[in-house]
Amino acid sequence: MRHLYAEKMMNNEMIDQHIEGQSEDLELPFFSLATIIDATNNFSSNNKLGEGGFGPVYKGTLTNKKEIAVKRLSRSSSQGLSEFKNEVLLIAKLQHRNLVRLLGYCIEGEEKMLIYEYMPNRSLDFFIFDQRRANVLGWSMRFDIICGIARGLLYLHEDSSLRIIHRDLKASNILLDSKMNPKISDFGMARIFGGDQTEGNTNRVVGTYGYMAPEYAIDGLFSVKSDVFSFGILLLEILSGKKNRGSFHQDHSLNLVGQAWKLWKEKMPLKLIDTCSEDSCILLEVERCLHISFLCLQQHHEDRPNMSSVVMMLHSESPLPEPKDLGFFVGKKSLVSSKNQSSSTNEVTITLLEAR
Structure with missing residues (x-):
């Protein structure tokens, strides 16, 4: 418990130091609770867009007809004021076409809410994992989405004022605007690095299993390269229309990564x-x-x-280096299984890593 407290204090101190010198130009609007209640029709179930690790998200319409998305922190959420503050302070200064834009916040009584631009096409998982909706996404659109996510990550890792590790990159955290442009969302679990710092470790592993890099899931070590690993999983999911977790092949019990690598080695990748x-x-x-x-x-x-290399590779026709053996396939056999341990709503399952 002492380790968790120390880590949380360290992260908050870094955020506070970053904001301290910029508080004068941090012009993030405050929305009153009455305004949000009116915009969402008192948090009507008809306006509910979904539910994340923080709590429910509602669609709202302001008096000027502007549509918004309201993320309402659940009082029972395990992710509290620290994560709320983390997201407000991080996103307020981030401006990129492939990051969701924070419009304001509301803290009133016991209510804590974040107000975002509304994304009419919901999230990427809404399309790619549904056989009927997936027909909307032809290859050209999927490739544009891949490139947009890569540019957003590059901005976080190298082009924003501080290096930011997202730590929970996944299909449900990629929102799609009216033109199907992807925008990375949900920065409650993000960590910031200052100066020349490139990696860190944690006693509290957060995120979603199935997207986590092995060094992070097992040892709590994270860096920009752990986000790169998550991007690799996301790439496979966009290509295949299948989830990495739970998508086991009936013949050989390999998950998506295992299936993809097997087909690659057999020179049948398009299957x-x-x-x-x-x-x-x-x-x-x-x-x-x-x-x-x-x-x-x-x-x-x-x-x-790194993501700058990934962006270049996506837009180039030059030869790519050969990948080394992935080192592990993931099968159905589970070593450890426990529910409600992840920061996301998914079950946590640590699966057997089989050396190859």
Whole structure:
């Protein structure tokens, strides 16, 4: 418990130091509770968009007809004021076309809420994991989404004022605007690094299993390269239309990463591709994206590319380095299984890592 408290205080101190010199130009609007109640029709169930680790998210309409999304911190949420503060202070200064924009906040009584721009097409998982909706996403759109996510991560890692590690990059945290442009959301678990710091460790592993880099899930070590690993998983999910967790092949009990690597080694990579995008896919781009995903999924973090390299590889036709063996496949056999341990709503399952 003492370790958790010390880590939380250290992260808050770093955030406070970052904001201290910029408080004068931190012009984040405050929304009154009455305004939010009116905009959401008193948090009507008809306006509920979904539920995340913080609590429910509602659609709202302000008196000027502007549509908003309201993230309401649940009183029973395990993610409290610290994570709320983390997201407010981090996102307030971030401006990029591939990051969701924070419009303001509300703290009144026991209510704590974040007000975001409204994303009419919900989140990426709403489309790619649903056979009917996935038809909307042809290959060209999927490739644009992949490139947009990569640019957003590059901004967080290298181009914003501080290096930011998201730590919970996944399909449900990629929101889509009216033109299907992707925007990275949910920075409650993010960590910031100052100066030349490039990695850290934690006693509290947060995020979503299935997207976590092995060094983070097992040892609590995180860096920009742990986000790169999550991007590699996301890339496979966009290509295949399948979830990494729970998508076990009936013949060999491998999850999505295992299936993809098996097909790659057998020189049949296109068998992985979502049938919804088969007709529209550009084979060279698909193969290149699959190749890049394996580079991002390298077992040792130093073997993974940084996001600036990933962005260049996505937009280049130059030869790519050969990926090393991934080092592990993930099968159905579970060593440890416990519910409600993750910061996300998913069950936590530590699965057997089988050396190859």
